[in-house]
Amino acid sequence: MAKLKSRGQLINVAIIEDDRGIRSAIDAFLRLQNDIISAGAFGSVEEFLSSNGSAPDVLLLDVQLPGMSGIDGIRPIKEKFPGIQIMMLTVYHDADRIFSSLRAGANGYVLKSAPLTDIKQDILTLFSGGAPMSPQIARKVTEYFSQSSGMPMPESLTAREKDVVHALVDGLSYKMVSDRLGISMETTRFHIRNIYEKLHVHSKAELITKVLKSR
Amino acid sequence: MAKLKSRGQLINVAIIEDDRGIRSAIDAFLRLQNDIISAGAFGSVEEFLSSNGSAPDVLLLDVQLPGMSGIDGIRPIKEKFPGIQIMMLTVYHDADRIFSSLRAGANGYVLKSAPLTDIKQDILTLFSGGAPMSPQIARKVTEYFSQSSGMPMPESLTAREKDVVHALVDGLSYKMVSDRLGISMETTRFHIRNIYEKLHVHSKAELITKVLKSR
DNA sequence: TCTCTGCCCGCATGTTTATGCGATTGTTTA
DNA sequence: TAAACAATCGCATAAACATGCGGGCAGAGA
Numbered sequence: 001m002a003k004l005k006s007r008g009q010l011i012n013v014a015i016i017e018d019d020r021g022i023r024s025a026i027d028a029f030l031r032l033q034n035d036i037i038s039a040g041a042f043g044s045v046e047e048f049l050s051s052n053g054s055a056p057d058v059l060l061l062d063v064q065l066p067g068m069s070g071i072d073g074i075r076p077i078k079e080k081f082p083g084i085q086i087m088m089l090t091v092y093h094d095a096d097r098i099f100s101s102l103r104a105g106a107n108g109y110v111l112k113s114a115p116l117t118d119i120k121q122d123i124l125t126l127f128s129g130g131a132p133m134s135p136q137i138a139r140k141v142t143e144y145f146s147q148s149s150g151m152p153m154p155e156s157l158t159a160r161e162k163d164v165v166h167a168l169v170d171g172l173s174y175k176m177v178s179d180r181l182g183i184s185m186e187t188t189r190f191h192i193r194n195i196y197e198k199l200h201v202h203s204k205a206e207l208i209t210k211v212l213k214s215r
Numbered sequence: 216m217a218k219l220k221s222r223g224q225l226i227n228v229a230i231i232e233d234d235r236g237i238r239s240a241i242d243a244f245l246r247l248q249n250d251i252i253s254a255g256a257f258g259s260v261e262e263f264l265s266s267n268g269s270a271p272d273v274l275l276l277d278v279q280l281p282g283m284s285g286i287d288g289i290r291p292i293k294e295k296f297p298g299i300q301i302m303m304l305t306v307y308h309d310a311d312r313i314f315s316s317l318r319a320g321a322n323g324y325v326l327k328s329a330p331l332t333d334i335k336q337d338i339l340t341l342f343s344g345g346a347p348m349s350p351q352i353a354r355k356v357t358e359y360f361s362q363s364s365g366m367p368m369p370e371s372l373t374a375r376e377k378d379v380v381h382a383l384v385d386g387l388s389y390k391m392v393s394d395r396l397g398i399s400m401e402t403t404r405f406h407i408r409n410i411y412e413k414l415h416v417h418s419k420a421e422l423i424t425k426v427l428k429s430r
Numbered sequence: 431t432c433t434c435t436g437c438c439c440g441c442a443t444g445t446t447t448a449t450g451c452g453a454t455t456g457t458t459t460a
Numbered sequence: 461t462a463a464a465c466a467a468t469c470g471c472a473t474a475a476a477c478a479t480g481c482g483g484g485c486a487g488a489g490a
Contacts, residue, residue, distance in 0.1 A: 069397055072378060100385065100395070102360035130350025131357040138346035141356055145317035158436065171416075171424035173476070186439050193479075194436095203446090204477070205419055209386035212427035373466065388446070401469050408449075409466095418476085419447070 011127050014039040014056035016048050016073070017089070018065050022112065026060065026089075029116045036123065045073030055081040058123055061106070063090040063097055071097065074104035085126050089119070095140055102141075108132040156198050164191040168204055169211050226342050229254040229271035231263050231288070232304070233280050237327070241275065241304075244331045251338065260288030270296040273338055276321070278305040278312055286312065289319035300341045304334070310355055317356075323347040371413050379406045383419055384426050 013036050017023040020043070027041040039056035042048040045068040048059075059077065063070040074086055087108035088101045101109055108126050110119065111134040122132035133141065157165065160181075167177040178188045192204075201207045228251050232238040235258075242256040254271035257263040260283040263274075274292065278285040289301055302323035303316050313324055323341050325334065326349040337347035348356065372380065375396075382392040393403045407419075416422045 067397070069395065072396065096385065096387070096391070096395070099360060100381075102357050105361045107354070107357055125350050128350070129354055131348075131353035132350075133346075133348075133353060133357075135340055135343070135345025135347075138348060138353070139322070139344055142317050142322055142346040142348075145314060146320045160437065168420070169424065171418070171421040173418065173420070175476085183437085184439060186441090187437070189478080190438075192477090196478085202478085203386070203388065205383070205388070205423060206386040208420060208423045209384065209427070212424070375467065390446085398467085399469060401471090402467070404448080405468075407447090411448085417448085 010035055010037045011058055011123065012037050012039040012054070012056040013058045013060065013123060014042065014048065014053070015060040015089075016042045016045060016065065016070065017060070017062040018043050019062075026116065026119070029120070033120060036120070044068070045070065045077065049073075049076060049080060056084060058085045058087065058127055060089045060119075060123075061086050063088060063092050063101070071100050071104055071106075074101065074106055078105050087122060087126050087132060093134070093136055093140070095144070098137055098140055099144065109137050110134045111137070157195065161191050161195050161198070164188065165195055165207070165211065168192075169208050171208070225250055225252045226273055226338065227252050227254040227269070227271040228273045228275065228338060229257065229263065229268070230275040230304075231257045231260060231280065231285065232275070232277040233258050234277075241331070241334070244335075248335060251335070259283070260285065260292065264288075264291060264295060271299060273300045273302065273342055275304045275334075275338075276301050278303060278307050278316070286315050286319055286321075289316065289321055293320050302337060302341050302347060308349070308351055308355070310359070313352055313355055314359065324352050325349045326352070372410065376406050376410050376413070379403065380410060380422070380426065383407070384423050386423070 013030055015023060015026055015030075017026065023041050023043065027038055030036050030038050040048075040051060040053050042051065044066050045061075059081075061070045061073065061077075065073070068076075070088065070090070077086065078084060085107045086105065087110060088106050089110060089112055090097070091112050092098075093111060098109055108122060108131050110122050110132055114122070114134060125132045163181055164177060167180050172180065174185050174188050174192070178185045181188070196202060196207065199207060199210065201210055228245055230238060230241055230245070232241065238256050238258070242253055245251050245253045255263075255266065255268050257266065259281050274296075276285045276288065276292075280288070285303065285305070292301065293299060300322045301320065302325060303321050304325060304327055305312070306327050307313075308326060316324055323337060323346050325337050325347055329337070329349060340347045378396055379392060382395050387395065389400050389403050389407075393400050396403070411417060411422065414422060414425065416425055
């Protein structure tokens, strides 16, 4: 976490955004602020990493970028600038991108639709140790916890369904699950349908991931 | 999630707080608001659950309470009032209480030290689908994700292969992996072949299982 | 007896995954 | 310069998965 600069010092803020219009609009806005210095506006992660500029305090990072995605850029950026605070600035509010970003080390996640004055406030919050999130992002984050707390096994699953889940979580194919439980592939499929419905997943991978990541 | 009331309608807000001074201060403040109706001020979860009042839209819930703790009260309260939005209002900002509350279903978590006007704004945010968190709470939540993502990865995998593994372990389909990494499905498949060979697995399920069970 | 739940089973069809083969380009190293 | 490695991409085909639909039987409870 960056140390608080004393009152009157300025926050160096860089931005990586491939859309030139958005990039220059935000950059121009930041240059008008009294407490923010623009540390540069870049079109890609690669461009940013290869620049010779000094370490920014804060980076506004788009998700959808040419070449390396913003999410994939988080780790290398944090390796090069260990004290940097990264705030994702993006149109995407799907859970996958939110959590991938946070896992990679992003410190904030806000939507581009927010007014520039909100983004300015978010930068200040980020820099002073907070973690700005647009409301619906924060909601998805809290829901992540409440949804993942019912594991290991919801009471809604029958005993047989639990057997099937255990077999799937061991990495077995449908055929191997059937062999293990002594039932037909069709029966395995029948149970799997019910499991997916009850656990709100849509694939074997999602199921395994959900179960194992909640332990 | 509570349905948005049309403009002009009022939000029913209840509070459970054992400190009489704080309770009456917040209750008095809420009664002064134009868009909020006080649905009652209670000293404990048990008192709230046994009252005959109508379902509040929003509940401000203290953590440290006589009898049942606020955290332990979340689930029974949500069972009795399925649509209720619960915001923890507390002095505690330790990770244990934060995550226990979120796992139990709390929709927000703010510190009592926040000004009453902030709390008012948080109620509005909560009611409109957001998840208000005091800045340092939000920071702890984001840090939870970045700290739990450090998965050991064999050195035989290239950087790109590791990206693919991360994506697969998140439960993504080939197509979603390709979208995330900005490559074609064919390239994803190529990397997956190499990964399976290096890690001696034969399916996506085996890979996910192997990786997540080795954490 | 009827209803509900759980377990077993099947067919058909579309989608996703896994594997056979191939190619190109760029970078690094001997 | 050639070889090795990494990343990107493609086609074809078979296997596995997911989902639409259907059926049956057994046990428990009203």
